[in-house]
Amino acid sequence: MGDDSTAGIILAGGRGERAKPITLQSADYIRSKALIPFAGKPLIEWIVEACREQGIRRFYVVAQGMENRSQIKLVLGHGERYGVEINYSRSRFDQYNVGSGAATLHNLEQWDLTGPALVMPVDSLFDFSLDRLLATHTATDALVTVAAVTRTPQETAGKYGVMRTTDQGLISGFVEKPRLQLIEHLFPEALTTPDARTIATSAGMYLIDCGRLRLAARNPELIRLAQQRLDWGADLLPWLVGHDLPVAVERIGRLGDLGSIGDYLTTLGEVLTGEYPQMNRAMESPLSVEPRYWIHESSLRTKDNVTGTTLAQKIADGSVVIGPGVRIGRHAEIGAGVHLQYTDIGDGVDVHEGVHLHRAALGDAAVVGAYAQISDSYIGPMAHVHSERRSPVRLDDHSAVGDGAHLWPGTRLSGVSVYPRLRVPAVSGLPAGTQLTSSDDILQWV
Template sequence: MTGGDVDTVGIILAGGRGERAKPITLESADYIRSKALIPFAGRRLIEWVIDACREQGIRRFYVVAQGLENRSQIKLLLGHGERYGVDVRYSRSSFDRYNVGSGAATLHNLEQWDLTGSALVLPVDSIFDFSLAELQTTHRTTGAVVTVAAVARTPVEVSGKYGAMTTDAEGRVTGFVEKPDLARVHEVFPDAMGDTGALIPTNAGMYLIDCGRLRALAREPKLMRQAQQRLDWGGELLPWLVCHGHTVASHHIARLGDLGNVEDYLVTLRNVLAGDYPQMNQLMPAPHSDKPRFWVHESSLVTRDDVTGTTLADKIADGSVRIGPGVRIGRHVTIGNDVRLEYADIGDGVEVREGATLVGTSLGDSAVVGPYADIKDSYVGPMVEIRSERAQPVRLDSYSAVGDGAYLWPGTRLSGVSVYPRLKVPAIANLPSGTRLTSSDDILRWV
């Protein structure tokens, strides 16, 4: 990793409610887990953010939190940064009422912290592959007040999902198009049409800012009034800066992994486990094996299952457990015979019974997967019990998500369905993709 200037600080926007990522962000139907604490590849998201930035020279972090639970959850994990070799400060609770949008939260807290140098502003629900030093070079050479980290995408990828930017030859942003449909993409970016068309720069949600200049601009009456009502970075603050003639630059970074919803979470997890994020590769421990690439904690290698009495190491050696590429197995995991694993992230204390198949899947700590379950492209939260049986296997696919402590009866089949925490789901099938089971009443409608 390439280090940046030592005087750059990190500002982590961690106050969002994570609505799109439910049920991953729920510990119960009415208790929201901070997005910062979403489990990902054996750690919490904010820990990956801190480590990635620390490796590039950032040693001071300012966390914009929101409300009692969000703030206390993050502080309980990070403290003041001692475990991570950094210094961490938090926004004051009295400022919560001013945090009306990501842009407003940034501007108000720049004043609170009296920051005047450069700062890297980044969300807590994404992972990035980037060079801070290169981002700083673009920032200096363009004289920008804000430099936007950009990811190049195809028109289809942009359509309805990402904010796109128009730029001049020097990389200065000339305009923004917020989540355009495909027709609008082709209208604004005609060079991107066709199989060989140019890629479109999209806003990755990470910004290198000049704190002093941005604070001065925030005192302009019109922007000040907007920041008291609603001011997001992508939809309002950046367009305001460009419209008023202030330099906003664009700098392409290697990669962005969005974790804001279940599908994006699982796609990003698969890519990380596949080794597609070089910075994450350096932060993760060395794999147990490179061909295929997988990680197994040593405590799990010696754990015996209660049916055969053999260890996971024995099963890997004799082929009775098939581990494909992109598998991470945490501590004290029990795995039975004839289990197939591929692009699977398995938390601590998990039990996977004989005959189960897990592909493109995340299993939270202490989840139990019964015999012959077939789970593909799905999220299974901590303490979930999947009561699969050989005669009545449970099947999950198409970005289904099962919240913490839920219970699935034998024969349940879910495709693109979300189950909220602690629900007991009977043997149901054929629910429309996109269905959310949020309560017992929801379940009764389909039984």
């Protein structure tokens, strides 16, 4: 599949502000977005494996700063474990990484790339065909081919930029987050099928002709932009189209954004329910197909410390209910009376009796106390939810608990983020969107 000469360029230098506290290991130590835990692996591993499946064997990682670069290199190395070659941007060029477009252009020169390359961010999950991207790229003689996802007018309005295309499949212009009325004016065909996915929006993935793009980047105007701020979507693509350089569009199967807590949980749920064919091939076969779930054999054998029965026994007698879209990693301890749906549970997690988890993610070695009610929420590695039967903890509406944080019995959070290592007393009634970043923040609500 694909073309052995196609390189992969991974833009991994972003700070992941929207995804905090998932991207934090402590209040002042940012975990690279590339290392966000997702379905049992750091996200960047899934990205490399998906590209390798389609024939990409050479990767170039654009990193930023010591922590970002060292964290990624500790996971990927130089690609030996994955059967690929992985190169990294030089630290002295970090100062030029002012936007995704600028970072790409500067590093194309550093690496002296001339052939085709697939540029992708590290905070999204893609289901795509490299062969189809290459075919469109060649047929249109494009400088850049934009991977696109189609959305309904209602999904698009006010949230996504829209690409206008010619009959030849080339981009003729962009409309930044148009209102629904403007979408209906620009795309009258959408009025006939308003629920159909007909509006093309960028997925943030680009197949580029490295040699020709490097030539275009020598334009003095583009040189000035790349020294100030140059993002792919907002700046570089409009500049290329505005200068009559061929930019094509090719639709891909699916895009999963992981840049915020809500998007992360939505994409995770879609993966666990089988909506990403590439992930279906990359993940091990599920233990059960209907309902669909994965449980590592070590967790099936693990006994809880209250009943002394294994998870396999509790599933068989119905005292643990596993719904669709569940993954349980290694050596997890699951108590009696637990209900799980659309939930990812990491290695070494303790889930005590009576817990209900729905559309949730639990990081490695997290502990969830008895009778906690957790939905649409993220619990980080080593976090401890001290829930009790008489005083349960309740989390919902995209709440997030950072690494190593503790929540005391009776805590109720809705749409609230708790930063790593904080100890939160029994609080409730905090406004959605509250971020508890320090002990001072907590004192305001106690």
